Amino acid sequence: xxxxxxxxxxxxxxxxxxxxxxxxxxxxxxxxxxxxxxxxxxxxxxxxxxxxxxxxxxxxxxxxxxxxxxxxxxxxxxxxxxxxxxxxxxxxxxxxxxxxxxxxxxxxxxxxxxxxxxxxxxxxxxxxxxxxxxxxxxxxxxxxxxxxxxxxxxxxxxxxxxxxxxxxxxxxxxxxxxxxxxxxxxxxxxxxxxxxxxxxxxxxxxxxxxxxxxxxxxxxxxxxxxxxxxxxxxxxxxxxxxxxxxxxxxxxxxxxxxxxxxxxxxxxxxxxxxxxxxxxxxxxxxxxxxxxxxxxxxxxxxxxxxxxxxxxxxxxxxxxxxxxxxxxxxxxxxxxxxxxxxxxxxxxxxxxxxxxxxxxxxxxxxxxxxxxxxxxxxxxxxxxxxxxxxxxxxxxxxxxxxxxxxxxxxxxxxxxxxxxxxxxxxxxxxxxxxxxxxxxxxxxxxxxxxxxxxxxxxxxxxxxxxxxxxxxxxxxxxxxxxxxxxxxxxxxxxxxxxxxxxxxxxxxxxxxxxxxxxxxxxxxxxxxxxxxxxxxxxxxxxxxxxxxxxxxxx
Numbered sequence: 001x002x003x004x005x006x007x008x009x010x011x012x013x014x015x016x017x018x019x020x021x022x023x024x025x026x027x028x029x030x031x032x033x034x035x036x037x038x039x040x041x042x043x044x045x046x047x048x049x050x051x052x053x054x055x056x057x058x059x060x061x062x063x064x065x066x067x068x069x070x071x072x073x074x075x076x077x078x079x080x081x082x083x084x085x086x087x088x089x090x091x092x093x094x095x096x097x098x099x100x101x102x103x104x105x106x107x108x109x110x111x112x113x114x115x116x117x118x119x120x121x122x123x124x125x126x127x128x129x130x131x132x133x134x135x136x137x138x139x140x141x142x143x144x145x146x147x148x149x150x151x152x153x154x155x156x157x158x159x160x161x162x163x164x165x166x167x168x169x170x171x172x173x174x175x176x177x178x179x180x181x182x183x184x185x186x187x188x189x190x191x192x193x194x195x196x197x198x199x200x201x202x203x204x205x206x207x208x209x210x211x212x213x214x215x216x217x218x219x220x221x222x223x224x225x226x227x228x229x230x231x232x233x234x235x236x237x238x239x240x241x242x243x244x245x246x247x248x249x250x251x252x253x254x255x256x257x258x259x260x261x262x263x264x265x266x267x268x269x270x271x272x273x274x275x276x277x278x279x280x281x282x283x284x285x286x287x288x289x290x291x292x293x294x295x296x297x298x299x300x301x302x303x304x305x306x307x308x309x310x311x312x313x314x315x316x317x318x319x320x321x322x323x324x325x326x327x328x329x330x331x332x333x334x335x336x337x338x339x340x341x342x343x344x345x346x347x348x349x350x351x352x353x354x355x356x357x358x359x360x361x362x363x364x365x366x367x368x369x370x371x372x373x374x375x376x377x378x379x380x381x382x383x384x385x386x387x388x389x390x391x392x393x394x395x396x397x398x399x400x401x402x403x404x405x406x407x408x409x410x411x412x413x414x415x416x417x418x419x420x421x422x423x424x425x426x427x428x429x430x431x432x433x434x435x436x437x438x439x440x441x442x443x444x445x446x447x448x449x450x451x452x453x454x455x456x457x458x459x460x461x462x463x464x465x466x467x468x469x470x471x472x473x474x475x476x477x478x479x480x481x482x483x484x485x486x487x488x489x490x491x492x493x494x495x496x497x498x499x500x501x502x503x504x505x506x507x508x509x510x511x512x513x514x515x516x517x518x519x520x521x522x523x524x525x526x527x528x529x530x531x532x533x534x535x536x537x538x539x540x541x542x543x544x545x546x547x548x549x550x551x552x553x554x
Contacts, residue, residue, distance in 0.1 A: 072508035074452035084530075107148045114145055115154065118161040125166055127174075127244060134181065142251060146188040155193035163202040177248045179206070179263040184252055184266050191274045195287055200271060204296040206264045207303070258311075261303060265311035268296070268476075272318050280496050282524050301339040304359075313358040316340070320365035332368055337366045337373035338384055345387040348394075353402055360408035367412055371419035374428055389431040397441045399448070403456045410463035417472040418538070426476040433471070439484055442468060443492035450498075450513060462517030465510050465537075469542050472507065482545060507546040 019223045081213040117133040137145055149155045162182065186194055249255070258266075269290065275287040291297070297319065303312040316336070319325075325333060347356060367373065374385040395401050396407040414427045433439060446464035449457045472485035490506040518535050519528040542548070 009487055016550045032485050047423055055230055064150060065427060070205040092511060107151060110140055110145055111150045111152045111154060114149065115158060115161070118158050122161045122164040130174075130178070131243045131247055134244065134251060137181075138250045142156070142184060142528055143188050146185060150190055150193075154266065155189050156196065159189075159199050163198050174244050175260040176258075176263065177203055177244050179260050179267065180248060180252060180255065183267040183270070186270055191278055194271050195275045195284075197285070197290055200268070200290045200296075201289060201294050203264050203268050203271075204291060204294045204299065207261060207296070207299040261306075262311045264313050265300065265303070265308060268363060269311070269315045269318060272315070276318070276321075286324060288319045289324060289329075291319055292325055295330050297336050298339075299327075301336050304339070304343050310355065311357070313355070313362055316362045317358065320362055323369070326369040333370045334364055334373045337363065337370060338380065340366065341374075341384050341388045345384065345391055348391045353405060357402075357404050357408060360412060361404065364412045364415065367415040371415045372423075374416065375425065376418075379411065385428060386431060389428065393432065393435065393438065397438065397445070399445060403460055406460055407463055410460070412497060414463070414467050414470055417467065417474070418534075421470055421473040424476050426474055426479040429471065429474050429476075429481070430479055433479075433481065433484075439468075439471070439481075439488040440491060443485075446513070447492055447496065447498070458516075458520065461513060462520070465513040465517065466538065469507075469510050469538050472510075473538070473541055473545070486546070505546060506547055507542055508548050511539055514542075 113136055114133070117129065117136055121129040121133055146155065149158055163183075164179070272287050272291070298315070300312045300316050300319075303309065319335075321334075340359055344356065344359050344363060347359065363382075374381055374388075392409050394414055395405060396413070398406075401409075413432065417432070420426055420429050442464060446461055446468065449464060450461035452458075452461075468485055468489065472482045474481040486506050489509060493502065493506060493509060498509055502512075514535065518527065518532070518539075521531070
């Protein structure tokens with residue numbers, strides 16, 4: 001009996017072992033491939049098994065069989081999918097962060113190397129240091145390097161280092177290349193980095209004439225032991241002298257061959273444009289004021305007789321637009337007026353119209369700031385003033401004069417005549433009207449321009465009318481022009497519709513033209529508050545002195 005029980009227990013053990021082996025085999029067939037993410041079909045000898053039909057199991061709510069192998073399959077698939085998605089997200093985030101860190105490190109390396117080479121250039125002062133900085137700019141791109149410096153907030157620092165460079169010694173005669181690169185970097189910089197005293201003063205000092213006897217590359221003193229055998233480095237120096245030109249050629253493709261002074265003037269012009277193009281911060285010093293304060297006005301005016309003439313005039317035109325200059329720099333402005341006026345006298349009829357117009361624009365801006373520049377008893381002033389008036393008269397009475405030149409000459413003359421009318425003097429005005437036919441000719445040309453077609457001629461007519469208006473206000477002890485001006489307008493307007501309407505009060509025609517002139521400038525958004533105030537003052541004074549009512553105007 002006991003033997004039978006032992007036999008039955010052995011049989012049950014064998015069956016249990018077989019059942020476990022079968023279950024392990026079925027479970028191994030119902031796994032999911034992790035690499036391809038697809039389920040592997042469970043196969044049996046009796047037929048195909050799907051993950052939902054492996055073995056026996058309970059029935060699900062919709063009547064389908066939920067076998068043990070199905071549960072096993074879901075448990076094996078879903079955890080793998082979740083882990084795979086999480087790891088993918090982490091890897092994407094980590095790669096993005098790694099890339100950002102890599103770019104930041106690259107930026108830092110470029111900035112550090114650029115500042116190091118600029119520091120080396122300002123201290124070692126060798127041509128090799130200049131070439132090394134150029135090679136860095138060529139390798140990474142000047143715009144990329146300046147953008148990296150901007151992100152680091154160090155653009156102003158590199159200019160501070162470059163301003164410590166002694167150009168004569170560093171570039172060994174290649175000052176032009178240095179300022180070509182300098183101007184290129186300024187064009188790639190932001191306003192806050194270049195609108196400062198140090199940079200403007202450095203550029204202005206670069207315009208000063210070099211003292212004679214100063215050697216460009218500093219002479220090195222050798223020890224007595226080296227005097228016997230000094231290495232012949234002429235060939236090496238010649239080769240090194242070519243390196244900056246090659247590097248600059250790779251960095252800047254378009255080189256017009258301008259002189260170093262022209263490049264400095266253009267760099268200063270860019271800085272002034274940067275400053276004027278945006279609103280200035282409270283307490284920020286005007287770049288034009290810094291330029292004039294450091295002697296730039298006189299230096300730029302002195303370059304007008306050289307090859308840098310055009311660049312000097314363009315810079316002077318922009319600088320002299322600064323109204324705050326007349327408060328503290330009247331002496332410098334007065335000297336500039338005489339210099340530019342002499343240039344106009346010398347170049348009138350002997351240069352291109354564009355060059356003459358540029359000089360007239362500068363002179364117009366200067367006389368709006370210091371209209372008393374020609375007032376004085378010195379022989380120099382009298383000589384220049386007399387010659388300038390002759391040029392102006394020739395332009396104003398010329399029926400074929402270019403509209404731009406004519407408008408500038410009219411503005412320049414009006415600035416000076418108006419100041420003399422307000423002050424009760426007539427030195428300049430007396431020279432202007434010494435020709436008996438001058439007033440009559442100006443009145444005729446005014447009506448001719450007024451009746452012509454085209455906007456530019458309407459503007460010319462307005463400037464002519466403004467000049468006649470301020471001339472009529474001249475009432476000094478030695479010269480009164482109200483009646484001569486009125487007579488000339490009446491004679492010029494005879495047998496015209498405008499003349500008949502203003503027959504009794506010819507100055508009413510001037511008032512009407514000036515009113516249209518103001519409306520035109522207002523519609524064109526070219527009328528400033530000061531101009532409106534000045535124009536209104538002239539119109540009211542003319543109406544008052546000639547007894548003109550508003551209803552009597554044309």
